[in-house]
Amino acid sequence: MVLSQVYFLSKNHGGRIHAAGIIETGKRRCIRVYIAVSSDKGIEDTDILCHCVCGAGKTELVVGVIGKYLKEGKKVCFAIARRQVVLEVAHRLQSYFMHASVIPVCGGHTDVTDGDLIVCTTHQLYRYYQAFDLLILDEPDAFPFYGNPVLHGIAETACRGRTVYLTATPDDTLKQKVQDGSLLSLRLHVRPHGKPIPVPVIHTAPVWIMYMYLVLWLQVHAAHPRIIFVPSISMCHRLARLISIFEKCFHVTSKDENRDEIIEAFRNSRNGVIVATTVLERGVTIPDVDVCVFAADSSSFNEAALIQMAGRAGRNFQNPYGDVLFLCREKSSLCHQCRKQIIDDNAYLYSGGALR
Numbered sequence: 001m002v003l004s005q006v007y008f009l010s011k012n013h014g015g016r017i018h019a020a021g022i023i024e025t026g027k028r029r030c031i032r033v034y035i036a037v038s039s040d041k042g043i044e045d046t047d048i049l050c051h052c053v054c055g056a057g058k059t060e061l062v063v064g065v066i067g068k069y070l071k072e073g074k075k076v077c078f079a080i081a082r083r084q085v086v087l088e089v090a091h092r093l094q095s096y097f098m099h100a101s102v103i104p105v106c107g108g109h110t111d112v113t114d115g116d117l118i119v120c121t122t123h124q125l126y127r128y129y130q131a132f133d134l135l136i137l138d139e140p141d142a143f144p145f146y147g148n149p150v151l152h153g154i155a156e157t158a159c160r161g162r163t164v165y166l167t168a169t170p171d172d173t174l175k176q177k178v179q180d181g182s183l184l185s186l187r188l189h190v191r192p193h194g195k196p197i198p199v200p201v202i203h204t205a206p207v208w209i210m211y212m213y214l215v216l217w218l219q220v221h222a223a224h225p226r227i228i229f230v231p232s233i234s235m236c237h238r239l240a241r242l243i244s245i246f247e248k249c250f251h252v253t254s255k256d257e258n259r260d261e262i263i264e265a266f267r268n269s270r271n272g273v274i275v276a277t278t279v280l281e282r283g284v285t286i287p288d289v290d291v292c293v294f295a296a297d298s299s300s301f302n303e304a305a306l307i308q309m310a311g312r313a314g315r316n317f318q319n320p321y322g323d324v325l326f327l328c329r330e331k332s333s334l335c336h337q338c339r340k341q342i343i344d345d346n347a348y349l350y351s352g353g354a355l356r
Contacts, residue, residue, distance in 0.1 A: 052188040054311020058166040074133035081142040085283035090119040125158040133161035141171040169304035189348035195320035196346040231300035250274040281308040287316040290323040297332035306338040
């Protein structure tokens with residue numbers, strides 16, 4: 001059995017990369033993860049699904065492997081479904097690999113497209129034919145990559161070596177590959193701070209009572225930033241106008257071209273409120289945030305979306321707890337499946353079996 005060591009880093013990681021691609025840090029809060037790979041097939045030769053809970057630090061999980069490839073002079077790409085996350089991830093990876101050329105490639109950033117480590121949207125992979133020895137696909141179950149055969153084909157032709165998939169919510173295709181034995185699956189049930197994931201509280205009530213629950217929830221959690229997820233753009237605008245009667249409220253949807261500015265203003269408000277569609281379900285971390293999914297029983301949400309939205313809470317090392325509320329008009333099996341999945345992940349943490 002071959003063991004490759006990778007470390008999870010806290011926010012102030014202070015890490016450095018060595019020839020073996022192992023991160024060292026003096027922070028005791030780091031959680032060491034051992035990735036076991038059979039001796040007849042090394043980690044460099046097999047595609048891998050890293051199935052991690054939301055907030056587990058997926059980027060840091062692969063830093064060691066990236067460092068090994070870069071040390072050997074090989075080409076690496078970190079591909080992301082959504083443009084908003086590209087610049088943030090590129091900045092983080094540049095801080096780990098200070099002597100490497102880390103190039104972000106996405107809309108508005110296409111003047112330079114070659115470097116040691118490319119961080120790009122999955123759309124931009126069309127620029128690279130058989131270019132990468134290691135392709136890391138972050139959240140392949142997210143729109144627009146999910147279910148898009150063109151983007152899947154582009155990703156396959158861009159990689160001449162090995163692919164690593166990072167996600168908290170693998171789709172049926174990835175699960176089937178694991179069942180077939182063509183994809184190695186690694187499960188991680190713990191966040192870097194080692195605390196349980198907040199479990200959603202589910203309330204089912206008529207719409208007018210849902211609004212009462214929401215107003216009360218906003219008041220109880222007024223000391224924290226709060227995200228309210230809704231299933232449609234029209235509901236987002238309507239609910240934001242209602243909340244604005246009581247306090248300042250931001251809102252953001254896929255139609256807003258200034259999404260980055262809206263999200264940054266919400267961050268700076270410290271204990272503000274934002275109403276959002278699923279545009280905020282991934283790739284956004286707000287310290288101390290509490291989460292409400294309004295009309296969580298809507299057919300617009302699937303189990304993966306519910307897990308991702310709930311996963312925004314409880315990520316902060318200083319305050320690793322958060323509150324998650326699902327407000328439903330009718331009983332929802334998906335909401336209860338989401339809740340059960342989070343409880344099951346926490347059970348591994350309590351039993352000491354965080355990695356398997």
